[in-house]
Amino acid sequence: xxxxxxxxxxxxxxxxxxxxxxxxxxxxxxxxxxxxxxxxxxxxxxxxxxxxxxxxxxxxxxxxxxxxxxxxxxxxxxxxxxxxxxxxxxxxxxxxxxxxxxxxxxxxxxxxxxxxxxxxxxxxxxxxxxxxxxxxxxxxxxxxxxxxxxxxxxxxxxxxxxxxxxxxxxxxxxxxxxxxxxxxxxxxxxxxxxxxxxxxxxxxxxxxxxxxxxxxxxxxxxxxxxxxxxxxxxxxxxxxxxxxxxxxxxxxxxxxxxxxxxxxxxxxxxxxxxxxxxxxxxxxxxxxxxxxxxxxxxxxxxxxxxxxxxxxxxxxxxxxxxxxxxxx
Amino acid sequence: xxxxxxxxxxxxxxxxxxxxxxxxxxxxxxxxxxxxxxxxxxxxxxxxxxxxxxxxxxxxxxxxxxxxxxxxxxxxxxxxxxxxxxxxxxxxxxxxxxxxxxxxxxxxxxxxxxxxxxxxxxxxxxxxxxxxxxxxxxxxxxxxxxxxxxxxxxxxxxxxxxxxxxxxxxxxxxxxxxxxxxxxxxxxxxxxxxxxxxxxxxxxxxxxxxxxxxxxxxxxxxxxxxxxxxxxxxxxxxxxxxxxxxxxxxxxxxxxxxxxxxxxxxxxxxxxxxxxxxxxxxxxxxxxxxxxxxxxxxxxxxxxxxxxxxxxxxxxxxxxxxxxxxxxxxxxxxxx
Numbered sequence: 001x002x003x004x005x006x007x008x009x010x011x012x013x014x015x016x017x018x019x020x021x022x023x024x025x026x027x028x029x030x031x032x033x034x035x036x037x038x039x040x041x042x043x044x045x046x047x048x049x050x051x052x053x054x055x056x057x058x059x060x061x062x063x064x065x066x067x068x069x070x071x072x073x074x075x076x077x078x079x080x081x082x083x084x085x086x087x088x089x090x091x092x093x094x095x096x097x098x099x100x101x102x103x104x105x106x107x108x109x110x111x112x113x114x115x116x117x118x119x120x121x122x123x124x125x126x127x128x129x130x131x132x133x134x135x136x137x138x139x140x141x142x143x144x145x146x147x148x149x150x151x152x153x154x155x156x157x158x159x160x161x162x163x164x165x166x167x168x169x170x171x172x173x174x175x176x177x178x179x180x181x182x183x184x185x186x187x188x189x190x191x192x193x194x195x196x197x198x199x200x201x202x203x204x205x206x207x208x209x210x211x212x213x214x215x216x217x218x219x220x221x222x223x224x225x226x227x228x229x230x231x232x233x234x235x236x237x238x239x240x241x242x243x244x245x246x247x248x249x250x251x252x253x254x255x256x257x258x259x260x261x262x263x264x265x266x267x268x269x270x271x272x273x274x275x276x277x278x279x280x281x282x283x284x285x286x287x288x289x290x291x292x293x294x295x296x297x298x299x300x301x302x303x304x305x306x307x308x309x310x311x312x313x314x315x316x317x318x319x320x321x322x323x324x325x326x327x328x
Numbered sequence: 329x330x331x332x333x334x335x336x337x338x339x340x341x342x343x344x345x346x347x348x349x350x351x352x353x354x355x356x357x358x359x360x361x362x363x364x365x366x367x368x369x370x371x372x373x374x375x376x377x378x379x380x381x382x383x384x385x386x387x388x389x390x391x392x393x394x395x396x397x398x399x400x401x402x403x404x405x406x407x408x409x410x411x412x413x414x415x416x417x418x419x420x421x422x423x424x425x426x427x428x429x430x431x432x433x434x435x436x437x438x439x440x441x442x443x444x445x446x447x448x449x450x451x452x453x454x455x456x457x458x459x460x461x462x463x464x465x466x467x468x469x470x471x472x473x474x475x476x477x478x479x480x481x482x483x484x485x486x487x488x489x490x491x492x493x494x495x496x497x498x499x500x501x502x503x504x505x506x507x508x509x510x511x512x513x514x515x516x517x518x519x520x521x522x523x524x525x526x527x528x529x530x531x532x533x534x535x536x537x538x539x540x541x542x543x544x545x546x547x548x549x550x551x552x553x554x555x556x557x558x559x560x561x562x563x564x565x566x567x568x569x570x571x572x573x574x575x576x577x578x579x580x581x582x583x584x585x586x587x588x589x590x591x592x593x594x595x596x597x598x599x600x601x602x603x604x605x606x607x608x609x610x611x612x613x614x615x616x617x618x619x620x621x622x623x624x625x626x627x628x629x630x631x632x633x634x635x636x637x638x639x640x641x642x643x644x645x646x647x648x649x650x651x652x653x654x655x656x657x658x659x660x661x662x663x664x
Binding site: 043044158159160161188189190191192193194196197215216217218219221222224241242245255256259260261262263264266267269270271272273274276277 | 378379485487488515516517518519520521523524527528542544545546548549550568569582583585586587588589590591592593594598600601602604605
């Protein structure tokens with residue numbers, strides 16, 4: 001259980017827009033252990049999707065650049081890999097489920113044609129074997145009348161069905177690592193419950209590791225073993241799931257948990273974090289969260305906090321500094 | 329608080345026809361099919377349901393943004409559905425709407441000043457010189473600086489835009505606001521800011537909200553009464569607390585159980601529904617929910633259930649409760 005399947009070390013990503021360069025990811029570190037579900041939480045603009053695209057090697061080549069850092073997958077550094085080598089891994093050993101199932105399926109190909117693509121890429125199989133494999137996987141994700149569905153187009157399916165097709169697409173080559181980027185955000189609650197249940201099942205059955213990216217703490221509470229909290233391109237806290245909810249160390253994590261409606265008395269004002277996530281070009285010195293933090297003191301505006309470790313619980317906040325510890 | 333009905337919706341229907349060509353029969357989509365409810369002055373009434381259940385259409389039909397096919401909407405004693413265009417237009421002083429997508433509902437070519445000036449101008453409120461002051465006051469109330477007056481919507485974040493959308497609705501000091509998924513496009517931390525703003529405004533101006541949402545945790549937090557919709561029909565109405573404690577309709581039970589837990593140690597019994605919402609163009613016969621209902625009986629496939637009243641203001645439409653008492657006990661204890 002303990003060996004890491006994915007290690008992201010000090011990852012820094014830069015984007016060029018016109019003459020300016022912005023750096024939405026500034027030093028991200030985390031490890032995903034084999035067989036575990038790691039949640040990445042953060043609001044829009046916190047850099048969680050960019051991180052996942054970097055792991056998949058899907059960042060736009062012309063406008064982005066990995067300035068520094070490593071992404072180690074099973075001991076291989078993905079950032080150094082050439083496109084041709086990457087193709088052997090992508091969809092085969094690592095696969096991804098996207099947020100919006102309608103835009104990520106191609107509307108002019110049938111489900112069967114789209115599902116056969118990863119198998120044709122990575123496996124040496126005859127047409128008959130491919131079809132059998134596809135129907136197997138479709139049945140596994142709970143799609144009824146799979147034999148007919150493979151001849152239908154994405155628009156003929158409902159949102160929940162399309163997301164099931166996306167999951168089966170990601171499953172086909174039995175990847176070791178699955179990245180799910182907001183897999184249920186576009187779905188209704190009852191369908192969300194179905195899909196989450198399905199993902200849990202599939203993960204256990206196929207012995208995969210799952211990197212789950214979401215902004216919904218409820219989904220995290222439901223699915224994850226450990227959680228990474230991102231804010232404005234940095235990781236502010238990493239903790240085991242129960243520990244994160246019981247004693248969040250970073251004020252941002254605490255704010256996120258406290259602002260869930262279920263954590264507040266009915267009809268009362270909700271706890272809220274004032275202000276909004278800074279844009280990458282607005283970030284100055286000091287802690288990124290300082291301008292919204294209710295507990296910020298002088299040091300926070302002067303110097304960026306280092307990583308404080310307490311066992312497996314990592315947080316980036318001056319309050320965790322033993323000298324300032326009593327402030328908490 | 330004396331309960332006084334501000335808005336009564338009676339047997340509201342909104343059908344859309346899809347032409348199938350010259351010689352074929354048109355398909356009729358029953359987006360809202362015989363919906364009745366009452367909203368009391370000063371309360372927050374929620375419409376909840378999944379996408380495609382007709383909750384937004386209901387909201388729009390109440391404001392006559394689309395015309396109802398049949399039925400009455402009685403606001404403060406007047407039947408909105410029967411009004412002339414001009415009368416309706418002046419009535420909108422009292423009936424306003426906040427839209428879901430703050431990116432799409434503000435005109436990108438207008439400044440904030442122009443956006444907020446428009447309702448005042450259209451409804452001829454205040455003297456021209458006082459209007460600007462009124463706008464500045466309103467911006468302050470919703471928590472934006474008056475320096476923003478000459479900026480354009482694209483310069484704002486989602487949360488700020490939603491504040492502008494709310495300011496635009498509240499500036500006429502309406503009695504009634506239809507809020508169609510006002511927070512679902514926003515991030516968690518911003519969502520709580522906007523909910524707080526709506527609660528504050530309600531206290532300050534004595535507003536009545538029709539709150540349309542699919543997010544049950546938000547509904548549980550800020551509404552007084554809830555109507556659950558499924559495929560164009562209301563299946564259950566109850567006080568918010570009663571609904572979450574003792575949901576009667578199997579759909580409500582499933583909906584509440586599908587809400588993600590708020591703490592990892594929480595252990596929740598799940599009713600996982602099978603399948604998807606059927607198309608409203610071709611709804612199932614009898615009770616529309618029978619295709620996904622874990623308790624479906626033969627009668628559900630044939631006859632649409634009648635509405636049954638349980639206690640004060642708690643009604644549900646389900647065959648489970650129209651049967652004899654004994655069976656009912658068996659089923660309810662089974663479902664828990």
